[in-house]
Amino acid sequence: MRIMPELRKSFGGSGRSITLEQLEDRIVLDGAVADAQDVQDAGTDTGTVDSLGWVYVDNGWWQEDNGSGWWWDQSSGWFWNQNTGWWVQNSGGFAYWYHGLHQYWAQETSTGNWFWWDDISDQTWEPAFAWFADQVNSQWMWAYNDSTGSSYYADELNYFYQDHTDGQWYWHDDVNENGWELAFTWFVDDYGVMVYNDWHSSEYIWGNNFHYTQQHTSSYVNEAPIVMVPGAQTVNENTSLHIPAIYVYDVDSITDEIQITLSVSHGTLSLASTTGLYFLTGDGTQDAQMVFLGSWTELNAVLHDVTYSPGLNYHGSDTLSIVVNDLGCAGSGGAQSTSQTVFINVLDV
Structure with a gap:
């Protein structure tokens, strides 16, 4: 029998009286017991002479013979219910309840207040349900x-929860998602981004080694989007060029629309797909400049497949310009924008 730590309290009261007597070749508890909580059932079993229904089994153990599943260990004073697995004991003004690891509770009889034995971190009794x-x-x-x-x-930026069963921590993301997320471990969110939530910041890894850290205290300020572009590109005259993946990310936008502007000076640009986009300029096919709106997940889907076509017989240098505007979708400070360029060298052939 495992010995449990108990809450200590000054307690004075009369002792209890339990009498054992021999009836029908078995030992039973007499009905004259001062504390009815310890015997659980004060009723009389029909057709029997043991009014409490407790039968001595072996080695100090008693069983209530009405099918309730309750057992009582005479040496320790603990009750055990074989149906639910709960252990129960009344001692020192407290009712103790035990159900294995991380499930040890005590209720103070005089006040009704509950306590939980913190065996996860502090190894001490703590208030429960308050x-x-x-x-x-x-x-x-x-x-x-x-x-x-x-x-x-x-505060709303520092709200955590730890599951007692597996010890997993969660953080309430009041910065972007307004929902619970895993904390202190890497996970992949609904948008394919690897996320790690710490006490005061969140890290994001996505795409082509994209890495970004957001401080939770900056949640009320609109942060500028981020753009990642490939290095310089080379293409032959009168030949189309597939631009390697362009990545955009805006931690504030989530599903809100942001605006992209793509432009070149000596050729045209085409997108393989325009799904989910709303065009303000151009239509996504052979445009010298195109301006369109979409969520950052929709934008990244189409920016993975951008084709550059130099002007007829043109050779020399050109520049793909990418401007991302978050339209001020979250936080103070208004709209924020970021720009990047990709140098393109068109060879004379």
């Missing part, structure tokens, strides 16, 4: 222990 102040990661936060996990809240 908010209380606790120090987490060298920061004071409000904590709340429920039947499945612990919540930690400092």
Whole structure:
């Protein structure tokens, strides 16, 4: 029998009286017991003489013979229910409930207040089902222990939850998603981006070794989008060039539309697909300049397949210009934009 830590409390009260007597070749508990909570059933079994229905089995163990599943260990004072797996004991003014790892609870009889034994981090009794102040990661936060996990809240940017079953942490993303995400471990989000949420920042890795870190404290300020482009390109005169993948990312936009402007000076540009795009200039086919709107996931899908065609018989240098404008979709500071260029050398053949 595992010995559990108990909450300590001054307690005074009368002792309880239990009498054992021999009836019908078995030992039973007499009905005169001061504390009815310890015997669970104060009723009389029909047709029997043992009014409490407890039968001595072996080695200090008693069983309630009405099918309830309750057993009682005489030496420790713990009750065990074989149907639910719960252990129960009344001691020192508390009712203790135990159901294995991370599931050890105590309820104070006089106040009804609950406590949880924190065997995950602090190894101590903590209030349960009520908010209380606790120090987490060298920061004071409000904590709340429920039947499945612990919540930690400092403000809307610092709100975490730890699952008691597997120890997994979660962070409430009030910066971008307004929902719960995994914390302190890498995961892939709904947009194919690898994400790592720490206490005060989030890291994002996506595409062609794209890496970005966002501080949670910057959530109220609109951050500029990011563009990644390939290096200089070379193509023969009168020959089309497939531009390697162009990546755009805006941590603030999520599903909101942002604006892309593509332009060249000595040729045209074409997109293999225009799905989900709304064009302000051009139509995505043989345009010297095109301006279109879409979510950043839609934009990246089409920017993976951009074709440059130099003007007829043109040779020399050209430049693909990419301008990304987030249209001020989130945070203060208004619209933010970023631009990049790809140098193109058209060879004379």
